[in-house]
Amino acid sequence: MADRALEAWLWLARLPGVGPRTSTLIIDAYGHPEAFRAASEADRAAHGLPRAAMRAPHDAVSLQPGIDADLRWAEAGDRHLIARDDARYPTLLTRIGDPPPMLYLRGDPDALNEPQIAMVGARNASENAIHIAEEFAAYLAATGLTVTSGLALGIDSAAHEGALAVQGRTVAVMATGPDRLYPRDNEALADQIADNGALVTEMPTGTPVSRGLFPRRNRLIAGLSVGTLVVEAGRHSGSLETAYRAIEAGREAMAIPGSIHNPRVKGCHALIRNGARLVESARQVIEEVGHAIDGPAPSAPPADPTADPTDWTALDAREIAVLEAMDHDPIAFDTLLQRASLTPDILSSILLKLELSGDVAPCSSGYYMRTSNRAGG
Structure with missing residues (x-):
């Protein structure tokens, strides 16, 4: 039989109209979802909770099928349900203003508490930006950092693949339920990530892809990481939101500059104007985030392939x-x-x-x- 306390967290994660900010208010007020569930509507109102929270059901009957689906999903050996009070819940994520009550993870839960660097950028990235993302990710992963991104096409995929190319660790944060995958083209990549890090989401099983969920995913990418690097992004790229959420959480935000004529990097330039660090090599990323890492600092490989070499001896x-x-x-x-x-x-x-x-x-x-x-x- 499932742990009743865990079921209470799963219940909280599925309450209609109760998002991460409201669930944080609930936990601040009651300490545990079981205490909240037992409270009267008047008591909930006395705590100043929003109307959706005040009127939340006291039993799990209406939500039980979904809770049962979550528990069935977690029966496989590499799948984990991680509540806010679980020791495996990532420490950095508790320090943002709206941490999720539940995490649904496939892979290694320890990956969530490893020092992480977020790498994000355009889906329709240029060939050059893909190459840069792969090289940066490979170097950063080789130093011992876990590379975190959003499993999207373009820069996200390149970041994951760069880390995997050097047998490094990588975490993919998803905007769907753990039993759904988007985009489907990345199914093989997702399997590799689960074997060398983790796939994680705050959305319960059965949650389909929805545009409105990507901002929630982006805040988790930033919240899990000591810093966020934007490789290539236009003015309206969603990856900019990840960087601004990093700044909001007191983390480092960095961007790689490009040509002033290239519309694909206008977002990076805007970030730099608004206080993000300009970086031109992966070693500079290490320099920017090293102070924020608990424990030993990342060890830099002897050569940084992202620093511009000057040897043209191979060319005629x-x-x-x-x-x-x-x-x-x-x-x-x-x-x-x-x-x-x-x-x-x-x-x-x-x-x-x-x-x-x-x-x-x-x-x-x-x-x-x-x-x-x-x-x-």
Whole structure:
């Protein structure tokens, strides 16, 4: 038989009209959902609770099928129900203003209390930004940090994959119930994350994907982490909300800058103007968050692949000339043709080779740009 106390937490998490802020008021007032459930409506009103909380049912009959579904889901060995009073509940999450009453986790619960760095950004990210996210995540995971993100396509997926590539730890925070997966394209990635960290959500089983739940997910990403790094984000990207929630919680917010002509990084620039730290290498991320980590500081690998190297010995003279003719801003093929004084066929061949080596990335409308892989002369 299930623990009655645990069932009370599951009941609280499913109360209609009672979100994390109201459930926090309830726990502050009563200490435990069982005491709240036993209280009269007048007593609830005396505590100044919102109307939805005052009128919450005293029994679990109407919510019991959902509670039973939660308990059935947790019967598998790698699935866990973690209430606010559970020792496994992440300490950092208790320090935000609206921690969830329940967490539904698949994987290793210990991952939630490991030092975490959040990495977020655009879903329709550029190729260059995907590459940067993977390299940053790999470096940060290699230092011992757990990389946390939201399992979305684009930067989120790149962050998870970068950590996994170095056998690092990663946590994915979901906006659905634990028995649902979004996006479905990331099913294989989700399995890898569960084996090397955790998938976690505050939403009960059966909760489908809904646009309104992503802001709640974003606050958990920020709340679990000592800092949040935005890799690429436009003006209206949801990832900006994650960074602002980090600032609100007293955590570090960081952003990687880009070209002033690139609309995909306007959000990053806005963050920096509003107080986020500008970072250009993964080592700088470690420098920004090291003070916030309890216990030993992350140990930096000997070489930071995200710092711009200057060794061009693998390139021939014409390839170097093309790179030197390019700025880090996107440049049109015809403009580059004039600067490099090459024929179209030769320039196309050189650009293809540089693209394959990761030194150049194609942009839209026939434009190209240098990546951060080589700093140049």
